[in-house]
Every structure is written in structure tokens, then in C-alpha cells.
Amino acid sequence: MENRCKFWLPKKNRFCANAPLSNSSFCGNHSQRSDDVWIPCPIDPSHSVLQANLEGHLSKCPLLKQTQSLFLQPYYQKGINAGKEEVHEDETIKPTRVKDVLSSNEANSCSLDSVTSEMKRNAVYNLTLPQFYELIRKIQSVHSTICKDIRESCKIPEACDIWIKRDVDRKLPFQEKHVVQQASILGNLEAFGVLKESVNWKRCESEGPYDVPCVVEFGAGRGYLTQMLADCYGIKKVFLVERKSYKLKADRSLRQKEQFILERLRIDIEDLNLNAVESLRGCPCIAVGKHLCGPATDLSLRCCLAEYSGEGSVEQCGGNPSLRGLAIATCCHHLCQWKHYINKSYLSKFGISKEEFHAITWFTSWAVDGDHGSGVSNVIDCGMHIHIEKEHSGSVADTVRKMEQCERAVLGLMCKQIIDMGRLMWVKECGLETDLVKYVPPTISPENHLLIGRQVSQL
Structure with a gap:
């Protein structure tokens, strides 16, 4: 049998094809050494890198060149279409009770990052039943007011x-x-x-x-x-x-x-x-x-x-x-x-x-x-x-x-x-x-x- 890394890739239904490190059954990508810390790459968080190798990786990350090129483009403007958290001062919103059931940690997270589906679910589940039904009534009322005619229009030209x-x-x-x-x-x-x-x-x-x-x-x-x-x-x-x-x-x-x-x-x-x-x-x-x-x-x-x-x-x-x-x-x-x-x-x-x-x-x-x-x-x-x-x-x-x-x-x-x-x-x-x-x-x-x-x- 070929000398291959022993890390099993479930999506590909086979072992990794890379050669293992000396005195190890795994390649460098799949080394299971417990003393090493893997962290997300600061340039591209979709992949991770050993913390000890971070400095060297940053100079050759595959996304680095593309990112540097993007920053120089005149049409690149960070967050220009992101929108804002607040609404205009003349826009009034009725007090809500959903906010009250968000934990302090979740509320802080909402202001900094995206509100995850888990956070949304927990906020709903922590409502009382009267609050939950009040929210459903509001949804039904708004829907009957603004969603009166959404017609079917399947057109194959x-x-x-x-x-x-x-x-x-x-x-x-x-x-x-x-x-x-x-x-x-x-x-x-x-x-x-x-x-x-x-x-x-x-x-x-x-x-x-x-x-x-x-x-x-x-x-x-x-x-x-x-x-x-x-x-x-x-x-x-x-x-x-x-x-x-x-x-x-x-x-x-x-x-x-x-x-x-x-x-x-x-x-x-x-x-x-x-x-x-x-x-x-x-x-x-x-x-x-x-x-x-x-x-x-x-x-x-x-x-x-x-x-x-x-x-x-x-x-x-x-x-x-x-x-x-x-x-x-x-x-x-x-x-x-x-x-x-x-x-x-x-x-x-x-x-x-x-x-x-x-x-x-x-x-x-x-x-x-x-x-x-x-x-x-x-x-x-x-x-x-x-x-x-x-x-x-x-x-x-x-x-x-x-x-x-x-x-x-x-x-x-x-x-x-x-x-x-x-x-x-x-x-x-x-x-x-x-x-x-x-x-x-x-x-x-x-x-x-x-x-x-x-x-x-x-x-």
C-alpha cells in the first residue's frame, strides 16, 4: 500500500493523498500533535494555520495577492452598502418585549456581529405565550395590510x-x-x-x-x-x-x-x-x-x-x-x-x-x-x-x-x-x-x- 497520510476524508471517501511526516502517520496538514494550536487565518478565515507558522503563512496566503489587489481598486469601499443599525429620528417604533428576553451576552453580540439563527430562536423561545401570540397577531395584521396581491408569474419566453x-x-x-x-x-x-x-x-x-x-x-x-x-x-x-x-x-x-x-x-x-x-x-x-x-x-x-x-x-x-x-x-x-x-x-x-x-x-x-x-x-x-x-x-x-x-x-x-x-x-x-x-x-x-x-x- 502507498505511503499516505492516514487522515480519512469523509467527503471524498478516501484517505488523504499527501505523504506523511517522518515518524508520523499524518501529513503536515493533518498532524494531530496536541501541543500545536490551530487558529483561523486573519486574511481568509475559511482555513486555519498553526499559530507557530502564522508569520510565515501571512506572507504567502493564497488570498493575500487578491486582497491586496482589491484594496487598490477605486470601486472598493469597505462597508459602503452595509447600512446602519439605527433608523431616522422621526421613525418611532412601539416598545417591544422580544428585546427583554435577550440575554445580556446575546444583546452585546447583536450590536457587534450578525444575530445568529440560534440567538433568534432563543429569543423567541424565552417569550411568554401572551408575548408570542401578540407577535403573531402583529405579523398577521401587517401581512393583511401590505401583502394583498403577490401573483403567480411563471413566464418562459x-x-x-x-x-x-x-x-x-x-x-x-x-x-x-x-x-x-x-x-x-x-x-x-x-x-x-x-x-x-x-x-x-x-x-x-x-x-x-x-x-x-x-x-x-x-x-x-x-x-x-x-x-x-x-x-x-x-x-x-x-x-x-x-x-x-x-x-x-x-x-x-x-x-x-x-x-x-x-x-x-x-x-x-x-x-x-x-x-x-x-x-x-x-x-x-x-x-x-x-x-x-x-x-x-x-x-x-x-x-x-x-x-x-x-x-x-x-x-x-x-x-x-x-x-x-x-x-x-x-x-x-x-x-x-x-x-x-x-x-x-x-x-x-x-x-x-x-x-x-x-x-x-x-x-x-x-x-x-x-x-x-x-x-x-x-x-x-x-x-x-x-x-x-x-x-x-x-x-x-x-x-x-x-x-x-x-x-x-x-x-x-x-x-x-x-x-x-x-x-x-x-x-x-x-x-x-x-x-x-x-x-x-x-x-x-x-x-x-x-x-x-x-x-x-x-x-
Whole structure:
């Protein structure tokens, strides 16, 4: 048998392939010496390093060069789209009781770091039953006020036939559920008047250099939403915003297209000043994003539409004359944070405080907890309410466990819709015509909310 490290890699279902150290059964990466301390790398916490080797590692960390290069970019501005914890002075929030049940340690953590799902759950479970039911009543009241019409709008445009019929490069990855989602995002943009078929763009090419808008894809990942845009709508210039590095990207296929310009911005959306991207200035653009998890949706909206002060911090909602339209598929609402949320002032008018907002975000996970199919949407559309007991005995944890799965799912879906409607109202305040639709059936994806908008001048 080969002389290999004896550390078992469960994900790869084999032993490590590296050679072991002398007088050891393990390689340097998997040495189990008890006297060594492993600490997260200060540059890239996704990997760890021996404390004794830290100084040498910092000079050759794989992320070092990329980080140093990013800091020199004019569009890098730390935390520019992060938002603020507080709301404006004229925004009043009714006193909340959820805050009272946060332990002092948790409360301190909330002000410094993200509020974790565990912290949100503990805050809810430490409520009394009257407080818990009071919160549910508030959620139902707010939902009935602002979430009256979220229609189904699964649109598969003819322009995407080459993908639907699989008449594309066989080397490109193809998963039907992802293709349907991507096609419906583009179909809704087309129906909303933001996109046109490539043949129509070509008729207008002589009118100016920017007749065909460029595309900014937030949370681009491997970039296959952009690939479909390029194949089906004749887009020639794209900016892919993604903080991680991926294999099997669409970039190679896209760069083979004639006169196609692609720029990948490896940066966290939170730190991106889109106005400072030199090659994007003056170019009308469309912003898209498929499944922008949690606060990434808020960061992207702020990046596209917020006005900036002289110091570079976001001041308020403002129109962006270069933005023709946007389509953002939201998801992972349980990860949302009060600091990043785009429309705190809107929720505060309904008496929803920071602590209640975090409880609401925790409830959203119930909407996708299990296979609810299309039944949940139908039940909520018929006006189903959560059953509230008259006798308030027992704990919140026991009450949650006794709730019917459909009740939990309906409450979670209500909370998701409240969060997304707040986002829609913020985009509307920026001067865009907006809509929030269910762009695919829940059987394809329970995360099926699509926020779309376009400049009113396009009407």
C-alpha cells in the first residue's frame, strides 16, 4: 500500500493523498500533535494555520495577492452598502418585549456581529405565550395590510427556447429546475418591458453605442444566468459580481463570443461602489440576481440605487439614471439582519422593531421546512390565520412543537412576504415601477419570490 497520510476524508471517501511526516502517520496538514494550536487565518478565515507558522503563512496566503489587489481598486469601499443599525429620528417604533428576553451576552453580540439563527430562536423561545401570540397577531395584521396581491408569474419566453430545448453547447451544465428559474426571471423582465429579444436590439444598433444595455449580475456564482442572457438576448457586456472563486464557470464560454466584454469583480457586494467602476460609467444597465441569500438582496439594492454622500457612505434612496431595470430572486430570509435591511423605516411604521424583525426572519425558515408543495400558497391566499389558544399555559417551545406543519409554513411565508414587500416599497421610493411575483411554482423552488423594477421613463 502507498505511503499516505492516514487522515480519512469523509467527503471524498478516501484517505488523504499527501505523504506523511517522518515518524508520523499524518501529513503536515493533518498532524494531530496536541501541543500545536490551530487558529483561523486573519486574511481568509475559511482555513486555519498553526499559530507557530502564522508569520510565515501571512506572507504567502493564497488570498493575500487578491486582497491586496482589491484594496487598490477605486470601486472598493469597505462597508459602503452595509447600512446602519439605527433608523431616522422621526421613525418611532412601539416598545417591544422580544428585546427583554435577550440575554445580556446575546444583546452585546447583536450590536457587534450578525444575530445568529440560534440567538433568534432563543429569543423567541424565552417569550411568554401572551408575548408570542401578540407577535403573531402583529405579523398577521401587517401581512393583511401590505401583502394583498403577490401573483403567480411563471413566464418562459420564446427567446429562451434554445435552452429549454437543450439546443446549447453540451459542455454547459444543464439542470431543468435551474433553467426554468433562469428563463422565468428573463421572461418576467421581458414582459415588464426591460428586456427585448436580440433581434429587436440589433435593429436599434445604429442609434447609439449603448442601445443594448449591459448587465450586472450580483451573486453571479458560475454565471449561467448571464450565459442565458447572452445566448438569448444578445447582451454584449456583463459585469459578474461574486466574492468567491468557482470552478466550471461560464466565463470561458462567454469570452468565446464575438465582441463580448466580460468583467468579473471578485468583491463582497457590501464593499462595492458601483459608481466607481470605470468601464460601467455612462452605460445603461440591468441588474439581475438569482437567489441572493438573505442580506445580499438588500446590499445589492443599496449598491444599485442608493445615493452616496461626499464621504462615500450611503445616505438615502435615490434614482440611478443608468439603471434601466432590475430582477432579483430573493431567498434565505432567515439570514437577514436588521443593520443591512433596506427599509427599516417602512417596517417601523407598523411597529416592527429590530428584535421583532429578527424573530420574523427566524420564522421564515418554516416556509421552506419540508415539502409543502403548492398547498401553502393556496391556503395563505384563502386567508388562513394561525390558531391562537385562549389558554396561555406552557412554553413557547412546546407550543411551536405542537403547531401544525401547515400553520408553521403559513406563518413563515407571511414573514417572507413582509420582508420582500418592504424591499419593493424602497425600490418604488427610488422612482422605479415595481412588482413582486412568484416566478416559479413552489414545486420547482419554494424560494420563488422575484422583485422586478424598471425606470418609469421607459414607459
